[in-house]
Amino acid sequence: MSKKDKIEQEEIINEQETVQVEENQEVEVEFVKEEPTPEELIQAANDKFLRLFAEFENYKKRTTKERIELFKTAGQEVMTSLLPVVDDFERALSHIEENKETAELKKGVELIYQKFYNTLELKGLAKLETRAGDAFDAEFHEAITQIPAPSDDLKGKVIDCIEKGYKLGDKIIRYPKVVIGQ
Numbered sequence: 001m002s003k004k005d006k007i008e009q010e011e012i013i014n015e016q017e018t019v020q021v022e023e024n025q026e027v028e029v030e031f032v033k034e035e036p037t038p039e040e041l042i043q044a045a046n047d048k049f050l051r052l053f054a055e056f057e058n059y060k061k062r063t064t065k066e067r068i069e070l071f072k073t074a075g076q077e078v079m080t081s082l083l084p085v086v087d088d089f090e091r092a093l094s095h096i097e098e099n100k101e102t103a104e105l106k107k108g109v110e111l112i113y114q115k116f117y118n119t120l121e122l123k124g125l126a127k128l129e130t131r132a133g134d135a136f137d138a139e140f141h142e143a144i145t146q147i148p149a150p151s152d153d154l155k156g157k158v159i160d161c162i163e164k165g166y167k168l169g170d171k172i173i174r175y176p177k178v179v180i181g182q
Contacts, residue, residue: 072124072168072169072170072171075123075124075168076168076171076173079120079123079125079166079168079173080173080174082120083166083173083174085116086113086116086117086120087163087164089109089112089113089116089117090113090164092109093106093109093110093113096109123168124168124169125166125167125168126166126167126168127164127165127166128140128164128165128166128167128172128175128176130158130161130164130165130176130178131158131161132158132159132160132161133154133157133158134157134158135156135157135158136156136157136158136178136180140165140172140175140176141158141165141175141176141177141178142165142175142176142177142178143177143178143179143180144162144177144178144179145179145180146179146180146181146182147159147179147180147181147182148181148182149181149182150181154181155181155182156180156181157180157181158178158179158180158181159178159179159180159181160178160179161176161177161178161179162177162178162179163176163177164176165177
């Protein structure tokens with residue numbers, strides 16, 4: 001290669017570098033950001049404030065709802081543990097014989113039972129009424145067993161209720177245990 005060729009190559013390389021530098025400068029000029037105006041800053045701050053306020057309001061509503069639910073069902077564990085006592089009272093009342101000697105006993109047990117049950121009702125407990133002949137609903141009843149239906153119209157229906165069901169507020173805390181006709 002001659003000196004002349006080397007000089008021409010150097011000039012070409014220098015021109016390319018100059019073009020690249022100029023292009024880079026143009027690119028740099030394109031990426032220069034402008035400072036936001038005070039109005040834009042205020043709008044951004046307002047948007048941020050509104051979103052934060054809405055999020056806080058949703059939090060307050062959610063926690064209030066959770067607190068109300070907690071108060072409604074706070075006694076669920078206590079109520080569930082007292083249901084066998086209610087069952088025992090009902091069994092005792094159904095088995096006390098009707099004669100003069102036990103009439104006073106039955107009256108006393110009924111008074112205690114009524115007072116106890118009324119107190120539970122004031123706290124939100126309610127019976128789920130289930131009678132023989134009602135249609136069986138798997139979401140509402142708990143099937144214990146199936147027996148042959150005494151008649152065709154009782155197939156798939158409740159034959160007998162073994163254990164009563166109860167609900168506390170709107171929530172079922174014990175499903176009625178039933179026998180179904182087959």
